[in-house]
Amino acid sequence: MAIDRTDPTKVLGRRLLHLVIDGLLVxxxxxLLGAAVLLALTVGLAHWIDFGAAFVVGMVFCLAVALLGxxxxxxWIPHKSRAGASLGMRITGIRVIMLDGSKPPLKAFALRYVLMVVDGMLWGLVGIVVILRTPRRQRVGDLVAGTVVVRTGSVDEPVLPGPDGDLGAVPQPKLSLDAPQM
Known part of the structure; x- marks a missing residue:
């Protein structure tokens, strides 16, 4: 059940939807956290701090969450979870894996994140064009990090592309050759 290579919009649609979902969640x-801090500061410290200062602190907190979120x-979430996916990726049924099918290290997720700046150039057009033009449907961050985004059959198991060239990756064998065969 790998992504159909003849219709690249299936890959692109899921990836764009995951970005929208992640953006809305973060x-x-x-x-909400900024408003909660603002409310807590305004109500809890009403006699120590004026509303203007509480508003500034609430906005700084809101900005920090918006930048760190x-x-x-x-x-962090994809690296620490078994799924290798952000919250939006889990909802849309995709995840990030290394080209060999293994779980990416923290460095790979960090590279993908930093290179989102390149992929986001011209309102995301650079990333869209790169995804549509690469055989594995990778964006610049994926190319540099050596990762690929695949559909998942469940949260635990990615649907790896077949050896026929679908997305360009080859699945790992189900049984290792050094294990006794039954």
């Missing part, structure tokens, strides 16, 4: 979290969601 943005909502930043807004994507980093946590795109690097």
């Amino acid at each position: 943005g909502t979290a930043a807004l 994507p980093l946590v969601n795109e690097v």
Whole structure:
């Protein structure tokens, strides 16, 4: 059940949807946490701090969450989870793996995150064109990190492309050759 190579929009659609979902989740979290801090400072410290100072502290907190939220969601959560996926990737049924099918190290997730700047150039057009033009449907961050985004059959098992060239990766064998065959 690998992604159909003849229709690259299936890959692109899932990847774009995951970015929208992640943006909404992180943005909502930043807004709610900033509002909670603002409310706590305004109500709890009403006699120590004026509303203007509480507002500034709440906005700084909101900005910190908005800047650190994507980093946590795109690097830390996929690295620490078994799924190798951000929250939006889990919802859309995709995950990041290394070209050999293994789980990416923290360095790979960090490279993908940093190179989102390149992929996001011209309102994301650079990333879209690179995804559509590469045989494995990789963006610049994936090319540099040596990763590929694949569909998942479940959270635990990626649907690896077949050896027929679908997405360009080859699945790992189910049984190792040095193990006794039954």
